[in-house]
């Protein structure tokens with residue numbers, strides 16, 4: 326399905342993510358709110374343009390309560406812009422939530438953090454196994470996790486980095502600081518499903534500590550910290566169970582990192598999620 330830009334009323338800019346600007350829009354035919362991400366494709370080869378459209382078509386097949394739903398795509402040839410129309414998440418993103426906690430010197434509730442872990446695992450499970458091909462998110466971070474109005478946590482903004490940028494290696498990460506980059510990718514290895522699990526571990530850690538587990542003054546120092554895998558315990562008021570599950574997700578060897586299924590069935594998760602529902 327492909328719509329037209331005239332189908333939508335642009336309300337305001339809500340952010341600039343990887344490879345594009347996001348706008349809050351209203352669809353004229355039903356009055357519903359959506360977000361569209363404007364991605365310029367003028368600099369892409371014909372092959373990459375086809376890849377981009379097929380990638381968006383693949384993502385539109387990903388239908389899951391914990392994945393931001395792709396609804397439509399609009400190709401505006403006059404400006405060589407692809408508009409990707411996605412679900413409106415009225416609760417905003419986790420990066421904004423973390424910044425609010427920092428400003429108010431407060432912490433997120435442990436129960437909320439367990440719910441984020443659980444629902445993000447469900448989202449990754451769908452990405453990794455639901456379709457005929459494995460979809461790796463490749464850019465899990467607080468700014469790409471959203472909250473709807475019903476307490477659901479949603480993974481969004483699938484970094485189209487693999488298409489829009491040739492090299493997603495550590496050294497070539499041009500958009501932001503790669504705090505969540507996994508050890509195997511730093512060493513030049515292939516990004517794999519377990520790399521998403523590492524990033525999820527970094528995300529859960531940051532929800533607790535309001536800072537990433539690994540930081541550095543520069544890319545080189547950050548890479549060293551990640552490879553050394555030394556990180557402080559999450560704040561003392563959070564449970565040992567949460568500390569243990571984060572430590573498991575941050576296993577240096579990706580072979581020892583659990584799959585989404587193993588996490589969802591892990592006794593620590595089952596016990597703590599049962600208390601939440």
Ligand SMILES: CNC(=O)c1c(C)[nH]c(/C=C2\C(=O)Nc3ccc(Cl)cc32)c1C
Pocket residue numbers: 339340342347360362393411412413414415416417418421471481482
């Ligand atoms: C302060 N943040 C907001 O107000 C906010 C709200 C209420 N929603 C969003 C962002 C999105 C949103 O609501 N749906 C989205 C789908 C894809 C992407 Cl890349 C972003 C969004 C934002 C940034």
